[in-house]
Amino acid sequence: MCDNTSSDDNYHRLDDYIDSLPYKKENLIGILHQAQELFGFLSDKLQLHIAQKLDIPAAKVYGVVSFYSFFTMKPRGQHTANICMGTACFVRGAEKLQKEVEKQMGIKTGQTTEDNLFSLDSLRCIGACGLAPVMMVDGKVYGRIHEPEEVRQVLENYRPED
Numbered sequence: 001m002c003d004n005t006s007s008d009d010n011y012h013r014l015d016d017y018i019d020s021l022p023y024k025k026e027n028l029i030g031i032l033h034q035a036q037e038l039f040g041f042l043s044d045k046l047q048l049h050i051a052q053k054l055d056i057p058a059a060k061v062y063g064v065v066s067f068y069s070f071f072t073m074k075p076r077g078q079h080t081a082n083i084c085m086g087t088a089c090f091v092r093g094a095e096k097l098q099k100e101v102e103k104q105m106g107i108k109t110g111q112t113t114e115d116n117l118f119s120l121d122s123l124r125c126i127g128a129c130g131l132a133p134v135m136m137v138d139g140k141v142y143g144r145i146h147e148p149e150e151v152r153q154v155l156e157n158y159r160p161e162d
Helices: 007-022 025-039 044-054 057-066 086-091 094-105 149-156
Strands: 080-084 118-123 135-136 140-143
Touching: 007 025, 007 044, 025 044, 025 057, 044 057, 080 094, 086 094, 094 118, 094 135, 094 149, 135 149
Parallel strands: 080 118
Antiparallel strands: 080 135, 135 140
16 A cells, blocks of 8 residues: 655655646546555645646545545555445344454544554445355455454454564
8 A cells, every 4th residue: 555655755656647647637536546555545635736736626636535435535554454234244243243343443433543553444245245244354354253252363463463
């Protein structure tokens, strides 16, 4: 996701990317994806920079960022955990799983832990209904999670070793 280069370097990379596009204004979503990849999230300052670079209203950029759930305006954790809330998962205990993950992370869904290690979100369906309830971390699916110890074991896979 976001690399360790300086913010100025990332702005230069983003500007170079924008300058390389033949149809800049028509590529707003692609530009936003590139910006989020470079910076990790789309701050107000970054959205304004993109609007100025494309010569479009800042409100248009904000409208796109706030409409699509893929984009985030807040810093994200190093790892993203998602709880599937689709019908099969919901019926098989997704709410209980979500509450346990929130408890163990010390945050609510939609938030990021203070140490920026985890962000927690929910999804409508990930297509693993036979494994319900499902938790996905960084794209890896963990199914049939019913016990607090199972949640702890999954999260431990992503915590740095001391």
